Amino acid sequence: MAPAKHRDLNSLPGKLLPWFERHARDLPWRTLPADRAVGERPDPYRVWLCEIMMQQTTIPHGTPYFHAFTERWPSVEALAAAKDEDVMSAWAGLGYYARARNLLKCAREVTARGGFPETEAELRKLPGIGPYTAGAIAAIAFDQKAAAVDGNVDRVFARLLALKGEWAAEKKVIAETVRALVPEDRPGEFAEALMDLGATVCTPTKPNCLICPVSDLCAARAEGEPERYPIKPAKVAKPVRYGTAYVLRVKDQVLLVRRPDKGLLGGMLALPTEDWVEGGFAETRPPATAEWEDIGEVRHVFTHFALRFRVMRAEAARKPKIPGAIWTNANAVKGLPSVFEKAYKLALK
DNA sequence: AAGGCGGGGTG
DNA sequence: CACCCAGCCTT
Numbered sequence: 001m002a003p004a005k006h007r008d009l010n011s012l013p014g015k016l017l018p019w020f021e022r023h024a025r026d027l028p029w030r031t032l033p034a035d036r037a038v039g040e041r042p043d044p045y046r047v048w049l050c051e052i053m054m055q056q057t058t059i060p061h062g063t064p065y066f067h068a069f070t071e072r073w074p075s076v077e078a079l080a081a082a083k084d085e086d087v088m089s090a091w092a093g094l095g096y097y098a099r100a101r102n103l104l105k106c107a108r109e110v111t112a113r114g115g116f117p118e119t120e121a122e123l124r125k126l127p128g129i130g131p132y133t134a135g136a137i138a139a140i141a142f143d144q145k146a147a148a149v150d151g152n153v154d155r156v157f158a159r160l161l162a163l164k165g166e167w168a169a170e171k172k173v174i175a176e177t178v179r180a181l182v183p184e185d186r187p188g189e190f191a192e193a194l195m196d197l198g199a200t201v202c203t204p205t206k207p208n209c210l211i212c213p214v215s216d217l218c219a220a221r222a223e224g225e226p227e228r229y230p231i232k233p234a235k236v237a238k239p240v241r242y243g244t245a246y247v248l249r250v251k252d253q254v255l256l257v258r259r260p261d262k263g264l265l266g267g268m269l270a271l272p273t274e275d276w277v278e279g280g281f282a283e284t285r286p287p288a289t290a291e292w293e294d295i296g297e298v299r300h301v302f303t304h305f306a307l308r309f310r311v312m313r314a315e316a317a318r319k320p321k322i323p324g325a326i327w328t329n330a331n332a333v334k335g336l337p338s339v340f341e342k343a344y345k346l347a348l349k
Numbered sequence: 350a351a352g353g354c355g356g357g358g359t360g
Numbered sequence: 361c362a363c364c365c366a367g368c369c370t371t
Contacts, residue, residue, distance in 0.1 A: 054366040061357060062366090095355025098369075130368045150366045168350075195366060204364060205360075235363080264354070303354050338356060 012214055013183045013190055019213035020193035033189055044116045045076045047141040051133045052099055065094050080111035088267050089335030101267055102128030118142040140188035147178040148191035152198025158230035162219035167232045240306045243276035246286050247313040247347040254330040269335045271343055287322055290314035295347050300339040311343045
Protein backbone atom coordinates (compact mmCIF):
# COMPACT_ATOMS: atom_id res chain seq x y z
CA MET A 1 0.00 0.00 0.00
CA ALA A 2 1.55 3.25 -1.13
CA PRO A 3 1.45 6.07 1.41
CA ALA A 4 -1.40 8.47 0.85
CA LYS A 5 -0.26 11.55 -0.99
CA HIS A 6 -1.85 13.85 1.54
CA ARG A 7 0.51 12.53 4.18
CA ASP A 8 3.06 15.03 2.89
CA LEU A 9 0.61 17.90 3.34
CA ASN A 10 -0.23 17.52 7.01
CA SER A 11 1.52 20.79 7.81
CA LEU A 12 -0.53 22.71 5.24
CA PRO A 13 -3.36 24.00 7.48
CA GLY A 14 -0.85 25.28 10.01
CA LYS A 15 0.88 27.32 7.34
CA LEU A 16 -2.22 28.40 5.44
CA LEU A 17 -4.41 29.70 8.27
CA PRO A 18 -1.90 32.28 9.61
CA TRP A 19 -1.45 33.50 6.03
CA PHE A 20 -5.23 33.78 5.69
CA GLU A 21 -5.48 35.87 8.86
CA ARG A 22 -3.30 38.47 7.15
CA HIS A 23 -4.44 38.20 3.54
CA ALA A 24 -8.12 37.17 3.49
CA ARG A 25 -10.15 38.89 0.80
CA ASP A 26 -12.74 41.12 2.45
CA LEU A 27 -15.83 40.01 0.51
CA PRO A 28 -19.31 41.35 1.32
CA TRP A 29 -20.68 38.00 2.52
CA ARG A 30 -17.72 37.10 4.67
CA THR A 31 -17.03 37.09 8.38
CA LEU A 32 -13.28 37.64 8.62
CA PRO A 33 -11.03 35.65 10.97
CA ALA A 34 -10.77 38.45 13.54
CA ASP A 35 -14.57 38.60 13.83
CA ARG A 36 -14.93 34.82 13.89
CA ALA A 37 -12.41 34.77 16.72
CA VAL A 38 -14.84 36.75 18.88
CA GLY A 39 -17.74 34.48 18.04
CA GLU A 40 -19.34 36.12 15.00
CA ARG A 41 -20.80 33.83 12.35
CA PRO A 42 -22.07 34.70 8.89
CA ASP A 43 -25.77 34.61 8.07
CA PRO A 44 -26.47 31.20 6.45
CA TYR A 45 -28.82 32.87 3.98
CA ARG A 46 -26.08 35.15 2.71
CA VAL A 47 -23.56 32.32 2.61
CA TRP A 48 -25.92 30.14 0.59
CA LEU A 49 -26.87 33.02 -1.74
CA CYS A 50 -23.29 34.01 -2.48
CA GLU A 51 -22.23 30.41 -3.08
CA ILE A 52 -24.98 29.86 -5.63
CA MET A 53 -24.30 33.19 -7.30
CA MET A 54 -20.56 32.70 -7.57
CA GLN A 55 -20.76 29.26 -9.18
CA GLN A 56 -18.73 29.57 -12.39
CA THR A 57 -18.90 33.34 -11.93
CA THR A 58 -16.17 35.86 -11.24
CA ILE A 59 -16.41 37.84 -8.00
CA PRO A 60 -16.49 41.24 -9.77
CA HIS A 61 -19.37 40.14 -11.99
CA GLY A 62 -21.40 38.50 -9.24
CA THR A 63 -20.93 40.99 -6.41
CA PRO A 64 -23.42 43.65 -7.62
CA TYR A 65 -26.05 40.93 -7.93
CA PHE A 66 -25.35 39.84 -4.36
CA HIS A 67 -25.96 43.37 -3.12
CA ALA A 68 -29.12 43.75 -5.19
CA PHE A 69 -30.57 40.47 -3.97
CA THR A 70 -29.80 40.95 -0.30
CA GLU A 71 -31.20 44.46 -0.37
CA ARG A 72 -34.40 43.43 -2.10
CA TRP A 73 -34.80 40.06 -0.33
CA PRO A 74 -33.01 40.31 3.05
CA SER A 75 -33.94 36.80 4.23
CA VAL A 76 -34.61 33.38 2.80
CA GLU A 77 -38.26 33.81 3.79
CA ALA A 78 -38.46 37.06 1.82
CA LEU A 79 -36.90 35.39 -1.21
CA ALA A 80 -39.25 32.42 -0.91
CA ALA A 81 -42.19 34.81 -1.10
CA ALA A 82 -40.91 36.58 -4.23
CA LYS A 83 -42.59 36.22 -7.59
CA ASP A 84 -40.77 33.92 -10.00
CA GLU A 85 -40.55 36.53 -12.73
CA ASP A 86 -39.04 39.09 -10.35
CA VAL A 87 -36.25 36.71 -9.37
CA MET A 88 -35.55 35.66 -12.96
CA SER A 89 -35.47 39.32 -13.99
CA ALA A 90 -33.08 40.19 -11.16
CA TRP A 91 -30.82 37.31 -12.24
CA ALA A 92 -30.74 38.45 -15.87
CA GLY A 93 -27.17 38.87 -17.11
CA LEU A 94 -25.67 36.55 -14.52
CA GLY A 95 -26.06 33.42 -16.62
CA TYR A 96 -26.71 29.76 -15.89
CA TYR A 97 -30.37 30.50 -15.29
CA ALA A 98 -31.14 27.08 -13.85
CA ARG A 99 -29.38 28.49 -10.79
CA ALA A 100 -32.11 31.10 -10.39
CA ARG A 101 -34.90 28.57 -10.80
CA ASN A 102 -33.24 26.27 -8.26
CA LEU A 103 -32.58 29.23 -5.98
CA LEU A 104 -36.30 29.86 -5.65
CA LYS A 105 -37.09 26.17 -5.20
CA CYS A 106 -34.44 25.92 -2.53
CA ALA A 107 -35.59 29.08 -0.73
CA ARG A 108 -39.12 27.69 -0.56
CA GLU A 109 -38.00 24.28 0.69
CA VAL A 110 -35.79 25.86 3.33
CA THR A 111 -38.55 28.20 4.45
CA ALA A 112 -41.02 25.32 4.63
CA ARG A 113 -38.67 23.30 6.85
CA GLY A 114 -37.94 26.28 9.08
CA GLY A 115 -34.36 27.05 8.13
CA PHE A 116 -31.23 25.70 6.47
CA PRO A 117 -30.00 22.23 7.42
CA GLU A 118 -26.53 22.34 8.94
CA THR A 119 -24.85 19.19 7.66
CA GLU A 120 -23.18 18.62 4.33
CA ALA A 121 -25.33 15.57 3.61
CA GLU A 122 -28.62 17.40 4.25
CA LEU A 123 -27.56 20.49 2.33
CA ARG A 124 -26.61 18.28 -0.61
CA LYS A 125 -30.25 17.23 -1.00
CA LEU A 126 -31.44 20.78 -1.74
CA PRO A 127 -31.87 21.94 -5.35
CA GLY A 128 -28.86 23.72 -6.80
CA ILE A 129 -26.54 22.55 -4.02
CA GLY A 130 -23.89 20.13 -5.26
CA PRO A 131 -20.75 18.74 -3.63
CA TYR A 132 -18.84 22.02 -3.60
CA THR A 133 -21.66 24.22 -2.34
CA ALA A 134 -22.80 21.76 0.33
CA GLY A 135 -19.28 21.61 1.73
CA ALA A 136 -18.84 25.36 1.56
CA ILE A 137 -22.07 26.18 3.38
CA ALA A 138 -21.58 23.47 6.00
CA ALA A 139 -18.05 24.63 6.77
CA ILE A 140 -18.45 28.40 6.44
CA ALA A 141 -21.90 28.91 7.94
CA PHE A 142 -22.12 25.98 10.37
CA ASP A 143 -18.53 25.11 11.36
CA GLN A 144 -18.93 21.58 10.08
CA LYS A 145 -15.82 19.64 9.20
CA ALA A 146 -16.46 19.70 5.46
CA ALA A 147 -14.33 20.43 2.41
CA ALA A 148 -15.18 22.96 -0.31
CA VAL A 149 -13.38 22.00 -3.49
CA ASP A 150 -13.90 24.52 -6.27
CA GLY A 151 -11.86 25.32 -9.35
CA ASN A 152 -9.32 27.25 -7.30
CA VAL A 153 -8.76 24.37 -4.92
CA ASP A 154 -8.48 21.89 -7.79
CA ARG A 155 -5.72 24.00 -9.27
CA VAL A 156 -3.88 24.46 -5.97
CA PHE A 157 -3.80 20.74 -5.25
CA ALA A 158 -3.02 19.74 -8.82
CA ARG A 159 0.14 21.76 -8.28
CA LEU A 160 0.87 20.75 -4.69
CA LEU A 161 0.76 17.10 -5.77
CA ALA A 162 1.94 17.61 -9.38
CA LEU A 163 -0.92 15.47 -10.62
CA LYS A 164 -0.31 14.14 -14.11
CA GLY A 165 -3.08 11.60 -14.57
CA GLU A 166 -6.47 11.81 -16.23
CA TRP A 167 -8.10 14.98 -14.88
CA ALA A 168 -11.47 13.54 -13.88
CA ALA A 169 -9.73 10.86 -11.82
CA GLU A 170 -7.26 13.32 -10.32
CA LYS A 171 -10.11 15.52 -9.15
CA LYS A 172 -11.33 12.65 -7.01
CA VAL A 173 -7.84 12.32 -5.53
CA ILE A 174 -7.94 16.03 -4.75
CA ALA A 175 -11.36 15.84 -3.11
CA GLU A 176 -10.21 13.07 -0.78
CA THR A 177 -6.92 14.81 -0.07
CA VAL A 178 -8.61 18.07 0.91
CA ARG A 179 -11.22 16.29 2.99
CA ALA A 180 -8.48 14.66 5.05
CA LEU A 181 -6.80 18.01 5.69
CA VAL A 182 -9.80 20.00 6.98
CA PRO A 183 -9.03 21.12 10.53
CA GLU A 184 -11.64 20.36 13.19
CA ASP A 185 -11.70 23.81 14.69
CA ARG A 186 -11.69 26.18 11.71
CA PRO A 187 -13.18 24.41 8.69
CA GLY A 188 -14.81 27.52 7.27
CA GLU A 189 -11.66 29.59 7.36
CA PHE A 190 -9.74 26.68 5.85
CA ALA A 191 -12.19 26.55 2.94
CA GLU A 192 -11.98 30.30 2.37
CA ALA A 193 -8.20 30.27 2.74
CA LEU A 194 -7.72 27.64 0.05
CA MET A 195 -9.94 29.56 -2.33
CA ASP A 196 -8.11 32.79 -1.63
CA LEU A 197 -4.76 31.13 -2.16
CA GLY A 198 -5.93 29.94 -5.57
CA ALA A 199 -7.52 33.26 -6.47
CA THR A 200 -4.70 35.56 -5.41
CA VAL A 201 -1.45 33.54 -5.32
CA CYS A 202 -1.74 30.21 -7.09
CA THR A 203 -3.36 31.81 -10.12
CA PRO A 204 -4.01 30.06 -13.44
CA THR A 205 -1.32 31.58 -15.62
CA LYS A 206 1.33 33.18 -13.41
CA PRO A 207 1.39 31.64 -9.93
CA ASN A 208 3.32 33.83 -7.50
CA CYS A 209 5.29 31.14 -5.71
CA LEU A 210 7.54 33.72 -4.04
CA ILE A 211 4.73 34.83 -1.74
CA CYS A 212 3.05 31.43 -1.38
CA PRO A 213 2.80 30.24 2.24
CA VAL A 214 2.93 26.59 1.18
CA SER A 215 5.46 26.70 -1.66
CA ASP A 216 7.77 24.43 0.31
CA LEU A 217 5.12 21.70 0.10
CA CYS A 218 4.52 22.10 -3.62
CA ALA A 219 5.66 19.34 -5.97
CA ALA A 220 4.97 21.42 -9.07
CA ARG A 221 7.07 24.23 -7.68
CA ALA A 222 9.87 21.73 -7.08
CA GLU A 223 9.61 20.59 -10.69
CA GLY A 224 10.00 24.19 -11.82
CA GLU A 225 6.90 24.74 -13.97
CA PRO A 226 3.88 25.10 -11.68
CA GLU A 227 1.87 26.88 -14.37
CA ARG A 228 1.86 23.61 -16.29
CA TYR A 229 -0.77 22.32 -13.85
CA PRO A 230 -3.59 21.38 -13.83
CA ILE A 231 -3.36 19.19 -16.92
CA LYS A 232 -6.84 19.19 -18.39
CA PRO A 233 -8.27 17.61 -21.56
CA ALA A 234 -8.32 19.88 -24.59
CA LYS A 235 -11.59 21.66 -25.22
CA VAL A 236 -13.53 21.00 -28.40
CA ALA A 237 -14.09 23.90 -30.78
CA LYS A 238 -17.44 25.62 -30.53
CA PRO A 239 -19.72 25.29 -33.56
CA VAL A 240 -21.47 28.40 -34.89
CA ARG A 241 -25.24 28.60 -34.86
CA TYR A 242 -27.39 31.11 -36.69
CA GLY A 243 -30.62 32.65 -35.52
CA THR A 244 -32.94 35.62 -35.88
CA ALA A 245 -34.50 37.82 -33.23
CA TYR A 246 -37.64 39.84 -33.94
CA VAL A 247 -38.35 43.25 -32.49
CA LEU A 248 -42.00 44.03 -33.11
CA ARG A 249 -43.17 47.49 -32.06
CA VAL A 250 -46.79 48.55 -31.66
CA LYS A 251 -46.89 52.20 -30.61
CA ASP A 252 -44.84 52.36 -27.37
CA GLN A 253 -45.03 48.60 -26.79
CA VAL A 254 -42.64 45.82 -27.81
CA LEU A 255 -43.35 42.11 -28.08
CA LEU A 256 -41.55 39.84 -25.63
CA VAL A 257 -42.04 36.17 -24.76
CA ARG A 258 -41.03 33.90 -21.91
CA ARG A 259 -38.86 30.92 -22.76
CA PRO A 260 -39.81 27.45 -21.52
CA ASP A 261 -38.34 26.47 -18.15
CA LYS A 262 -36.12 23.74 -19.54
CA GLY A 263 -33.18 24.28 -21.85
CA LEU A 264 -31.15 27.27 -22.90
CA LEU A 265 -32.06 30.52 -21.13
CA GLY A 266 -34.93 28.60 -19.56
CA GLY A 267 -37.59 30.66 -17.82
CA MET A 268 -36.17 33.93 -19.07
CA LEU A 269 -37.87 36.86 -20.76
CA ALA A 270 -36.81 37.05 -24.42
CA LEU A 271 -37.39 38.37 -27.90
CA PRO A 272 -39.26 36.03 -30.23
CA THR A 273 -36.84 33.80 -32.14
CA GLU A 274 -36.75 30.46 -33.92
CA ASP A 275 -34.47 27.56 -33.07
CA TRP A 276 -30.86 28.36 -33.83
CA VAL A 277 -29.20 26.11 -36.39
CA GLU A 278 -25.75 25.42 -37.73
CA GLY A 279 -24.78 26.01 -41.36
CA GLY A 280 -26.25 29.45 -41.96
CA PHE A 281 -29.31 31.64 -41.55
CA ALA A 282 -32.51 29.68 -42.12
CA GLU A 283 -35.78 30.93 -43.60
CA THR A 284 -37.27 33.59 -41.36
CA ARG A 285 -40.52 32.85 -39.55
CA PRO A 286 -41.46 36.18 -37.97
CA PRO A 287 -44.09 36.24 -35.21
CA ALA A 288 -46.42 38.42 -37.30
CA THR A 289 -46.89 39.65 -40.83
CA ALA A 290 -45.29 43.07 -41.19
CA GLU A 291 -42.66 45.05 -43.07
CA TRP A 292 -39.59 43.47 -41.48
CA GLU A 293 -36.37 45.39 -41.75
CA ASP A 294 -32.97 43.75 -41.31
CA ILE A 295 -31.25 45.80 -38.59
CA GLY A 296 -27.95 43.95 -38.47
CA GLU A 297 -26.27 41.25 -36.49
CA VAL A 298 -24.96 40.69 -32.98
CA ARG A 299 -22.64 37.91 -31.87
CA HIS A 300 -22.69 36.03 -28.64
CA VAL A 301 -20.77 33.08 -27.22
CA PHE A 302 -22.46 30.44 -25.11
CA THR A 303 -20.83 27.55 -23.28
CA HIS A 304 -20.94 25.11 -26.16
CA PHE A 305 -21.61 27.16 -29.27
CA ALA A 306 -21.24 30.62 -30.73
CA LEU A 307 -24.27 32.48 -32.07
CA ARG A 308 -24.64 34.86 -34.97
CA PHE A 309 -27.89 36.60 -34.25
CA ARG A 310 -29.63 38.56 -36.98
CA VAL A 311 -32.00 41.24 -35.73
CA MET A 312 -35.20 42.08 -37.61
CA ARG A 313 -37.48 44.99 -36.71
CA ALA A 314 -41.00 45.99 -37.71
CA GLU A 315 -43.74 48.34 -36.62
CA ALA A 316 -47.42 47.40 -36.60
CA ALA A 317 -50.49 49.59 -36.10
CA ARG A 318 -52.27 47.12 -33.82
CA LYS A 319 -51.22 44.22 -31.64
CA PRO A 320 -51.59 40.92 -33.48
CA LYS A 321 -52.94 37.93 -31.56
CA ILE A 322 -49.85 36.02 -30.47
CA PRO A 323 -50.04 33.23 -27.92
CA GLY A 324 -47.81 33.86 -24.93
CA ALA A 325 -47.15 37.46 -25.93
CA ILE A 326 -45.79 39.73 -23.20
CA TRP A 327 -46.30 43.29 -24.41
CA THR A 328 -43.91 45.58 -22.61
CA ASN A 329 -43.23 49.31 -22.64
CA ALA A 330 -40.36 49.66 -25.07
CA ASN A 331 -38.49 52.03 -22.78
CA ALA A 332 -38.90 49.84 -19.70
CA VAL A 333 -37.56 46.55 -21.01
CA LYS A 334 -35.49 44.81 -18.37
CA GLY A 335 -34.66 41.28 -17.34
CA LEU A 336 -33.41 40.07 -20.72
CA PRO A 337 -30.46 37.66 -20.90
CA SER A 338 -27.40 39.28 -22.42
CA VAL A 339 -27.84 37.92 -25.92
CA PHE A 340 -31.33 39.43 -26.17
CA GLU A 341 -30.18 42.59 -24.44
CA LYS A 342 -27.56 43.01 -27.18
CA ALA A 343 -30.13 42.40 -29.90
CA TYR A 344 -32.66 44.79 -28.40
CA LYS A 345 -30.09 47.56 -27.95
CA LEU A 346 -29.17 47.23 -31.61
CA ALA A 347 -32.82 47.61 -32.58
CA LEU A 348 -33.15 50.79 -30.52
CA LYS A 349 -30.51 52.58 -32.57
C1' DA B 350 -18.90 9.59 -17.80
C1' DA B 351 -20.34 13.11 -20.78
C1' DG B 352 -22.71 16.95 -22.26
C1' DG B 353 -25.81 21.07 -21.54
C1' DC B 354 -25.85 25.28 -19.45
C1' DG B 355 -23.99 32.22 -19.53
C1' DG B 356 -21.38 35.70 -19.41
C1' DG B 357 -17.53 38.59 -19.00
C1' DG B 358 -12.61 39.35 -18.19
C1' DT B 359 -7.91 38.41 -19.49
C1' DG B 360 -3.66 37.40 -22.21
C1' DC C 361 -8.53 33.27 -30.53
C1' DA C 362 -8.23 30.43 -25.85
C1' DC C 363 -8.86 29.88 -21.11
C1' DC C 364 -10.86 30.75 -16.77
C1' DC C 365 -14.21 31.59 -13.14
C1' DA C 366 -16.88 30.02 -5.20
C1' DG C 367 -20.40 23.95 -10.46
C1' DC C 368 -24.90 21.56 -10.95
C1' DC C 369 -28.09 18.66 -13.29
C1' DT C 370 -29.60 15.37 -16.64
C1' DT C 371 -28.91 11.52 -19.43
